[in-house]
Amino acid sequence: MLRVFIYLLCLCFTFTQLEANENQMNKETHVHIEDGVIYCDVQTFNQEAYVLNVLASGSSLTVFWQFDVLRKRPFWLDKSVASIRLGRQVIPDLVTKRWLMRDLSSGVVHYTRNVHVAMRFLTEMQHAAVVDVSILDEQEKYYIETQLYIYEGEQGSKGWLADIFGGVDMGVVELVLPTQGLKDE
Amino acid sequence: MSESLGKDRLKPLVWLPFVIATLLLTVGVLSWPSHDQFGPVFLNWLTVLLFFILATVFFFVGIYRLKSTKEEYAGSYLRTKLVAAMVLMVLVPSLLLQLTANQVIEKGLDVWFDVRVDTLLDKAMSLAQGFYSGAESDMEKSLLQVAQDDDFPLEIVTQPLGTMLISQHLGKLLEQYGWHKVELFDVSERLIAMASKQVAGQQFSDLKIRDLSDTAKLSKVLGKQAVEHEVRKSGEYVVGYLPLYMQQRFVALLRAEIRLPDEVTSSARSIEADYKSYRELERHRQGIQEIFTHTLMIAMVIITCIAGLLALFFARKLTTPIEELALALKRVEAGEFDVLVPVHAEDELGSLARSFNSMTAKLRQNMEMLQQTQEELTGALVSSRQRQYVLENLLSNLQSGVILLDQSGDIRLMNQACQDLLLIPESTEKKVSIFDFSEAHLAPVLNFFRTLKTQGLDSLQYEIELLHGFQTIKILARGTVLGKQDDQLFSGWLLVFDDVTQLAEAQKHQAWSEVAQRLAHEIKNPLTPIKLSTERLQRRFRSQVDHVEIFDTCTKAVITQVERLQRLLADFSNLATLPKPKTEVVSIRSLLQDLRELYSAYQNVTFEGLPDGDVCCDPDQVRQVLINLIDNALATKTPVRVYVEVTENDTKFYVQDEGPGIDEKTQKHMFEPYFSTKSDGSGLGLAIAQRITEEHDGSLMLVSAASPTRFCMCLPHKLILRGLEEKKA
Numbered sequence: 052m053l054r055v056f057i058y059l060l061c062l063c064f065t066f067t068q069l070e071a072n073e074n075q076m077n078k079e080t081h082v083h084i085e086d087g088v089i090y091c092d093v094q095t096f097n098q099e100a101y102v103l104n105v106l107a108s109g110s111s112l113t114v115f116w117q118f119d120v121l122r123k124r125p126f127w128l129d130k131s132v133a134s135i136r137l138g139r140q141v142i143p144d145l146v147t148k149r150w151l152m153r154d155l156s157s158g159v160v161h162y163t164r165n166v167h168v169a170m171r172f173l174t175e176m177q178h179a180a181v182v183d184v185s186i187l188d189e190q191e192k193y194y195i196e197t198q199l200y201i202y203e204g205e206q207g208s209k210g211w212l213a214d215i216f217g218g219v220d221m222g223v224v225e226l227v228l229p230t231q232g233l234k235d236e
Numbered sequence: 237m238s239e240s241l242g243k244d245r246l247k248p249l250v251w252l253p254f255v256i257a258t259l260l261l262t263v264g265v266l267s268w269p270s271h272d273q274f275g276p277v278f279l280n281w282l283t284v285l286l287f288f289i290l291a292t293v294f295f296f297v298g299i300y301r302l303k304s305t306k307e308e309y310a311g312s313y314l315r316t317k318l319v320a321a322m323v324l325m326v327l328v329p330s331l332l333l334q335l336t337a338n339q340v341i342e343k344g345l346d347v348w349f350d351v352r353v354d355t356l357l358d359k360a361m362s363l364a365q366g367f368y369s370g371a372e373s374d375m376e377k378s379l380l381q382v383a384q385d386d387d388f389p390l391e392i393v394t395q396p397l398g399t400m401l402i403s404q405h406l407g408k409l410l411e412q413y414g415w416h417k418v419e420l421f422d423v424s425e426r427l428i429a430m431a432s433k434q435v436a437g438q439q440f441s442d443l444k445i446r447d448l449s450d451t452a453k454l455s456k457v458l459g460k461q462a463v464e465h466e467v468r469k470s471g472e473y474v475v476g477y478l479p480l481y482m483q484q485r486f487v488a489l490l491r492a493e494i495r496l497p498d499e500v501t502s503s504a505r506s507i508e509a510d511y512k513s514y515r516e517l518e519r520h521r522q523g524i525q526e527i528f529t530h531t532l533m534i535a536m537v538i539i540t541c542i543a544g545l546l547a548l549f550f551a552r553k554l555t556t557p558i559e560e561l562a563l564a565l566k567r568v569e570a571g572e573f574d575v576l577v578p579v580h581a582e583d584e585l586g587s588l589a590r591s592f593n594s595m596t597a598k599l600r601q602n603m604e605m606l607q608q609t610q611e612e613l614t615g616a617l618v619s620s621r622q623r624q625y626v627l628e629n630l631l632s633n634l635q636s637g638v639i640l641l642d643q644s645g646d647i648r649l650m651n652q653a654c655q656d657l658l659l660i661p662e663s664t665e666k667k668v669s670i671f672d673f674s675e676a677h678l679a680p681v682l683n684f685f686r687t688l689k690t691q692g693l694d695s696l697q698y699e700i701e702l703l704h705g706f707q708t709i710k711i712l713a714r715g716t717v718l719g720k721q722d723d724q725l726f727s728g729w730l731l732v733f734d735d736v737t738q739l740a741e742a743q744k745h746q747a748w749s750e751v752a753q754r755l756a757h758e759i760k761n762p763l764t765p766i767k768l769s770t771e772r773l774q775r776r777f778r779s780q781v782d783h784v785e786i787f788d789t790c791t792k793a794v795i796t797q798v799e800r801l802q803r804l805l806a807d808f809s810n811l812a813t814l815p816k817p818k819t820e821v822v823s824i825r826s827l828l829q830d831l832r833e834l835y836s837a838y839q840n841v842t843f844e845g846l847p848d849g850d851v852c853c854d855p856d857q858v859r860q861v862l863i864n865l866i867d868n869a870l871a872t873k874t875p876v877r878v879y880v881e882v883t884e885n886d887t888k889f890y891v892q893d894e895g896p897g898i899d900e901k902t903q904k905h906m907f908e909p910y911f912s913t914k915s916d917g918s919g920l921g922l923a924i925a926q927r928i929t930e931e932h933d934g935s936l937m938l939v940s941a942a943s944p945t946r947f948c949m950c951l952p953h954k955l956i957l958r959g960l961e962e963k964k965a
Contacts, residue, residue: 108515109508145511146364146504147465161450203516 080197082224087184091118093197093221094175103170105203109145113138113155114173115200117218118181120226123192132193133182140205141169173201189228197221253298260291267530279530286537315548315555322547323540330536334529341528349518361511364504368474371496372463375476378413379461382478382490389482392420392428406431414494416473421446421489428488448489452477456489466493472501557585561592573600637733640718645670645685648728657711657733659704677704681713681733688715688729699736707937708904710737745927748909749813756805763805767798807920814924817854817931824849824880824887831862831878841866844879851887851951853932858951861925861936862889865947868921869893871914872945886934886953892946903941925949 081092093116105112120133138155143166150169153160163169187193198218264287267280382388388405395401406418410431420429427446448456455462455477466473478490517524557580564575575596577589631638637654639647646669654660658678660667667673673682680700688696695716702709712734719727774791781787825846835841851858862878869876872895881888898906905911907926912919922936929936929949940946 104519108519109512110516110519143512144465145361145508146368148365148369149465 078221080195080222080224082181082195082226084184084229089120089181089184089195089226091179091181091195091197091224092177093179093199095199095219095221096174098199098201098219099170099174102173102201103166106141106143106150106166106169106173109143110203111140111142111205112173113140113202113205115202116176116179116221117198117200118179119196119198120182120187120193121196122188123194132187135179135181137176137179139173139176141173142205143169184228187226187228193226193228195224195226197224250298250301253294253301257291257294257298260287260294263533264288264291267533279527279534283530283534283537286534290537290541312555312559314558315551318551318554319544319547322551323544326543327536327540330539334532334536337532338525338529341525345521345525349521353514354518357507357511357514360507364507367500367504368465368496371474371494372465372476375463375474375492375494376461378415379463379476379478379490379492381413382409382492383461383480386482389480389487392480392488393482402429403431405429409492413492415492416495417493419446419491421448421491423486423488425489448491449475451475452489452491455479456486459486470495471498472496554585556580557589561589564592564596568596568599573603635734639670639731639733640728641670641685641731642726642728645689654733657709657735659702659709677702680711681731684713684715685729685731688717688731693717708737709735710740712736741930744908748923752809752909753813756809759801760805760809763798763801767795767802770794770798804918807918807924810920810924814927814931817857817928819852819854819932821850821852822855822858824851824882827851827855827858828878828880830859831866834863835866838870838876840874841870841876841878844877847880847882849882849887852953853951854928857928858889858932858949861928861949862891864921864925865891865949869895869945872896877944884953886950889949889951890939890946891949892940892944894944897942897945898938900941903938906938907936 078096079092079094083090083092102112116137116139118135118137119131121129122132123129140153140155142151142153143149144151149162149164150166151160151162152169152172163172181195197220199221200218264284267283267287391405392402402420406420406429409415410418410433417432418430419427422428425445425448427444449464449466451462451464456479459479459481461476461478463474463476466475473493473495475491475493478492479486480488480490557577560577564577567575573596577592579586579589579593631649631651632653634651634653637657638649638651639654640649642648647667650667655662658673658681660675660678670682670685673679680702684696684698684700687693693715695714697712697714700711700713702711714732714734716730716732717727718730719725770791774788774795778784778787825848828843828846832843866876866878869891870893872893874894877890877892879890879892881890902913907922908919909923910919911923912921926936929951932951933954934949934951937948937950938945939948
């Protein structure tokens with residue numbers, strides 16, 4: 052019985068590892084620092100077909116990009132230093148063949164007649180300001196964890212359970228602060 | 237056997253809970269909700285949770301069963317079977333229902349998402365889109381035609397701002413192109429003229445800046461006409477923007493709008509909504525199916541659980557009396573008969589319990605009676621065994637031989653002493669009947685029984701002689717009738733035999749001793765004066781008699797006869813007062829050496845071999861026996877052989893002559909005192925020899941009566957041991 056249990060565990064971990072590798076290939080996350088602000092460029096590839104299909108069929112989509120800056124702590128859970136959640140929404144208008152793109156963070160709205168533009172509006176987040184370098188301690192190590200939440204409709208939530216567990220992991224990027232980089236050099 | 241079978245069947249299907257747990261876990265994992273799950277995921281999570289709970293329950297049940305060393309209690313198998321049967325009765329139709337429902341749902345979805353519906357919706361959507369694009373196209377065309385009118389920008393530039401003239405021109409355009417409203421904005425985005433269906437022309441006293449849309453601004457910047465779609469509370473509009481130029485200088489922005497018909501727009505929006513809904517459903521076709529499946533699955537699991545619990549409840553109610561009965565049966569099997577099974581209900585099981593109680597009560601009574609009888613029987617058996625034991629011991633230790641015969645003469649009992657006494661060899665077939673006493677020497681025994689039987693005597697007693705070889709055994713036989721002939725218990729004869737040989741011999745010796753003593757006493761006393769008187773006569777009157785020769789002859793004869801009488805009396809005296817042998821360990825060689833020297837003058841006496849070894853005896857008395865035997869042999873005047881044979885138990889001295897042999901009559905009386913075949917013999921030699929041998933616990937036998945005649949004196953070795961012990965003492 053113990054052997055079967057261990058075998059099943061190994062199988063689970065193998066699947067998890069395979070899935071993790073596949074996910075790694077279907078996403079892209081970059082971090083850059085400009086004028087003391089850490090920006091993040093992130094893009095997902097494996098959601099494009101789904102988003103395109105939904106938008107073409109006339110359903111609204113709302114996405115949230117969540118960036119968490121965490122400080123590494125040995126022997127304990129890592130501490131969240133900053134967290135930012137950026138939302139975007141696309142509402143199709145099929146009869147006029149237009150897609151309304153709304154930035155939920157800024158409130159800016161504009162239309163597009165190209166569904167691919169609307170799709171990229173949702174699956175890409177360029178130059179997202181995450182945190183100011185000044186609040187980070189040079190002596191500590193940080194990383195950014197990104198998650199993407201996709202909701203059909205304009206509601207932007209599927210309940211607390213989906214909000215906790217429904218995120219798509221976009222990966223973890225190590226933060227190298229400018230002074231740390233100099234020190235390393 | 238049944239117990240071993242029960243143990244073999246212990247904890248059957250112990251792996252079953254683990255298999256069920258694994259299956260439930262697998263179904264739970266397969267029911268895990270996906271990210272693009274349509275509708276509420278609550279059902280999925282509920283399904284997963286239910287399956288996980290059930291899997292955990294089954295897993296722990298399996299662990300419990302695996303670890304449990306307790307023997308399955310009675311009725312557990314029946315209970316398990318009942319529960320399993322009832323669960324199966326629910327589960328199988330539920331599964332079938334689930335499968336059927338799945339098929340129906342799938343078919344229903346196929347009908348729902350039919351290609352014709354799909355095509356129809358696409359066409360409807362295209363129609364709606366065509367209407368909107370047509371409206372926009374019309375607007376673009378109208379704007380293009382307005383743009384080709386060069387007088388209109390000139391008119392705007394030349395006429396003062398806010399005059400009715402421009403508005404009137406706009407009114408004309410409104411009429412011409414069927415617009416609902418048209419506005420004109422100057423470079424500063426101020427509304428300078430306007431015309432609508434309701435107001436043909438309007439004069440503006442104050443020029444206000446209006447907020448233009450992004451499309452308008454874009455059109456202005458790009459210098460190109462632009463069309464957009466606006467949805468307002470009042471309805472939907474197609475709005476077109478046309479920048480007006482004069483000599484490549486922007487002079488104004490024309491904004492024209494057409495209100496789309498509400499009937500058409502509402503229909504188009506309805507089509508759009510249906511299309512969106514249809515596509516959404518189509519996209520979540522799998523999810524919809526899963527919702528139905530999960531709902532049915534949850535219902536099935538809940539129904540099965542309820543059915544299982546109900547089955548457990550009823551099975552427990554049903555099997556409890558059986559369990560109690562089985563336990564009671566086990567106790568009865570273990571010997572407890574005071575077991576009472578409670579009667580729970582007035583049904584078949586209650587009747588069974590009542591019958592069981594009645595049965596145990598009867599069993600208890602029977603067992604008590606049996607125990608009582610057994611105790612009595614045991615007592616009787618013990619008593620009988622004791623009696624038998626005492627009887628057997630008595631018989632085995634009894635010196636007398638006992639034979640118990642039944643009516644047919646069959647031997648029912650014969651002790652060892654009887655076998656020894658009657659010289660029945662052990663090697664022969666076991667005697668079953670008295671009539672099996674076919675050996676010659678046992679004929680007197682058979683005759684004794686026949687006499688007892690034929691004469692119908694209650695008891696009979698007389699002395700019989702068994703002649704076995706050269707040995708004559710005198711036996712006092714006594715026979716008694718036991719029971720009456722028609723006695724059902726037992727009837728037969730009891731024969732008792734006693735060896736009286738030694739007693740007879742002793743009596744004979746005693747009689748002879750008394751005779752000898754009396755004779756010696758009566759005769760010996762006058763003989764000495766006779767002899768002395770005769771010698772005195774010889775000495776005193778020999779010279780006075782005339783016939784001296786006659787006188788001498790007579791007196792010598794008297795003296796000789798007196799001497800002979802004296803010797804005879806001495807022998808009698810010896811026989812009567814033979815001393816106890818003074819035994820000592822003597823070398824056989826030295827014993828024979830003395831005799832050889834004694835008989836060295838006799839040429840016909842041969843001593844063959846002088847074996848090593850010792851014999852315990854009184855050497856003088858043994859020597860006397862051997863001399864007697866050798867003298868008797870020498871009387872035959874034939875060669876005499878003397879030899880010794882040492883066996884494991886005794887030493888045998890043989891004296892053999894080649895005389896004519898000994899007749900039967902002599903054989904019978906030769907060991908009796910005063911029996912002699914010689915004219916001058918006293919007849920006491922063999923009698924004394926036999927007495928001496930018997931005093932040594934040995935035997936003197938005539939081994940061969942015919943020529944060569946052979947006597948054997950047998951001295952047992954046990955005397956040596958006794959002699960050594962006496963010596964030590």
